[in-house]
Amino acid sequence: MSNDPPSGPAPAPPDDGNISRACPEDRPNILPGLLEKARAAQRDWAALSFRARAGHVLAVRDAIVAEADRIAEIISRDNGKTRIDALSAEVLPAAMSATYYAKKAAGFLKPKKIRAGNILFLNKKSRLEHVPYGVIGIISPWNYPFAIPFHEIAMAFMAGNAVLLKAASRAPEVARLIRDIIGAGRFPDGLFHIVNMAGPVAGQAFIDAGIDKLFFTGSVAVGKKLMAAAAPRLLPLSLELGGNDPMIVCRDANLRRAAAGAAWAGYSNAGQSCGGVERIYVEKDVYEEFVAILGGITESLTYGIDAGGGVDVGAVATKKQLAAIRAHLEDALGKGARKTYFSKRLKGSADGLFFPPMVLENVDESMITMRDETFGPIVAVARVESVEEAIEKANRSNLGLTASVWTRDRNKGRAIASRLEAGTVTINDHLMSHGLAETPWGGFKESGLGRTHGALGLEEMTRTRVVVDDALPFVQKNMWWYPHDRSVYAGLRGGLDFLYRKTISLRMKGLAKLLRAFVRTFQK
Numbered sequence: 374m375s376n377d378p379p380s381g382p383a384p385a386p387p388d389d390g391n392i393s394r395a396c397p398e399d400r401p402n403i404l405p406g407l408l409e410k411a412r413a414a415q416r417d418w419a420a421l422s423f424r425a426r427a428g429h430v431l432a433v434r435d436a437i438v439a440e441a442d443r444i445a446e447i448i449s450r451d452n453g454k455t456r457i458d459a460l461s462a463e464v465l466p467a468a469m470s471a472t473y474y475a476k477k478a479a480g481f482l483k484p485k486k487i488r489a490g491n492i493l494f495l496n497k498k499s500r501l502e503h504v505p506y507g508v509i510g511i512i513s514p515w516n517y518p519f520a521i522p523f524h525e526i527a528m529a530f531m532a533g534n535a536v537l538l539k540a541a542s543r544a545p546e547v548a549r550l551i552r553d554i555i556g557a558g559r560f561p562d563g564l565f566h567i568v569n570m571a572g573p574v575a576g577q578a579f580i581d582a583g584i585d586k587l588f589f590t591g592s593v594a595v596g597k598k599l600m601a602a603a604a605p606r607l608l609p610l611s612l613e614l615g616g617n618d619p620m621i622v623c624r625d626a627n628l629r630r631a632a633a634g635a636a637w638a639g640y641s642n643a644g645q646s647c648g649g650v651e652r653i654y655v656e657k658d659v660y661e662e663f664v665a666i667l668g669g670i671t672e673s674l675t676y677g678i679d680a681g682g683g684v685d686v687g688a689v690a691t692k693k694q695l696a697a698i699r700a701h702l703e704d705a706l707g708k709g710a711r712k713t714y715f716s717k718r719l720k721g722s723a724d725g726l727f728f729p730p731m732v733l734e735n736v737d738e739s740m741i742t743m744r745d746e747t748f749g750p751i752v753a754v755a756r757v758e759s760v761e762e763a764i765e766k767a768n769r770s771n772l773g774l775t776a777s778v779w780t781r782d783r784n785k786g787r788a789i790a791s792r793l794e795a796g797t798v799t800i801n802d803h804l805m806s807h808g809l810a811e812t813p814w815g816g817f818k819e820s821g822l823g824r825t826h827g828a829l830g831l832e833e834m835t836r837t838r839v840v841v842d843d844a845l846p847f848v849q850k851n852m853w854w855y856p857h858d859r860s861v862y863a864g865l866r867g868g869l870d871f872l873y874r875k876t877i878s879l880r881m882k883g884l885a886k887l888l889r890a891f892v893r894t895f896q897k
Contacts, residue, residue, distance in 0.1 A: 399568045404582035410563035411535035419533035423479035429558040434471035436557035451546040453688030455679040463520035466808035473810035478531035481828045498842045503835035505533035510584035516645040518544035532834035539575040611823035616774025619767035622655040626779040632666035638804035640730040644750035648775040653754045654763035660756045668714030678721035689726040698749030705740040773817030777803040864890020
């Protein structure tokens with residue numbers, strides 16, 4: 374362990390890289406025209422079978438597989454993450470998701486019969502239908518500029534929608550890549566549009582233009598603004614707004630696995646993952662051993678420019694984010710935290726947006742990094758007396774995206790998971806469920822609204838319609854229709870007795886009254 378301060382990240386280059394600097398920015402006034410084209414294309418697209426839609430989506434999947442190396446390279450160059458990060462957390466999950474939604478959408482979204490809920494209404498045959506919204510608006514973030522929008526695009530297409538995408542402005546090459554990859558699917562002209570528009574402008578512009586539902590991934594503050602802006606239209610939103618995710622390490626955990634998992638989930642993508650580990654609560658009996666293992670892993674990592682492999686942690690995406698990470702670190706140190714382990718293994722030029730992977734100890738909840746999303750390669754480790762204390766502190770947050778529990782006892786792990794206030798809890802793993810297309814993604818509390826991915830994500834791309842069909846169309850009227858007289862009341866009251874009285878005699882008397890009233894349904 375070393376207590377020397379890390380060599381601070383060098384000043385950033387003068388330009389973060391922004392799509393608006395790379396190509397002309399689109400004006401909001403183009404959106405109505407794009408929506409008109411999208412609506413025309415969507416009507417024909419929704420009329421296609423699931424199998425036909427799947428053919429287009431799988432063609433995109435094939436293009437991703439064929440171009441995987443180039444896609445990973447572009448993501449790495451444009452975003453700053455390593456190519457392994459790009460391949461493992463963006464390219465591979467995108468290909469798997471396309472396959473999953475193409476194969477499963479029909480089963481999840483086809484019309485389904487609804488079983489009768491009461492014997493009195495056996496003549497009513499009901500079914501549930503999933504109806505596409507029309508045009509789905511997607512505003513995607515810069516931390517996973519390819520995978521996050523791609524999941525939502527694939528779900529929207531399989532559900533029968535058109536898509537209007539505002540891609541990450543800070544990843545312009547990835548935005549163009551998405552356009553080209555979607556083009557490989559040969560979708561109907563007008564079904565997909567991608568716009569280059571500043572983030573603060575895009576949300577309101579999409580809402581004003583008349584999209585049918587908006588999917589947004591970003592900050593809590595912007596999510597709340599979008600919710601307010603959508604209220605006058607009662608526009609449905611799906612919001613994924615980040616997290617400050619806790620990890621609980623029990624005394625019976627496999628400490629080497631837990632420490633390796635913490636390093637991966639805390640430092641992957643330079644810590645810029647909504648579901649990454651930020652707070653670690655370790656039972657006191659194993660605290661020192663756990664931290665020593667985590668510290669050894671941390672100090673062994675390389676960070677810097679991925680210029681041919683051999684780099685574990687890449688660059689922070691923007692100067693603004695680098696400044697935010699530094700501010701969180703300075704706040705913690707000023708309040709008594711200690712940076713006990715950190716990487717000194719910078720690869721390549723020091724002139725970049727780099728920050729060393731780092732372990733903080735002696736942390737408490739007065740520190741920003743324990744309350745808010747740091748979004749950088751810093752993990753804060755706290756000693757706790759018991760699992761009960763760990764659960765209480767893990768839940769003491771306004772955010773609840775993901776969490777993890779580390780224990781050799783799977784039953785114990787599931788019991789702890791059931792008490793954590795988070796949309797996803799993993800046991801003996803972390804920062805991987807987003808890559809499972811079958812698992813819904815979304816959070817509790819201020820981490821957002823709604824779900825993407827899996828069956829629930831596909832359902833979020835549709836409105837539900839119930840169709841109730843009467844199997845006895847020759848009957849003249851329902852028993853409770855006009856005109857009313859005492860026999861109607863008696864019959865309805867008899868129906869209650871027949872269904873719910875405790876004795877056979879009372880139930881049979883009720884049935885007799887019900888049948889006398891039922892005869893009137895055949896009378897004109």
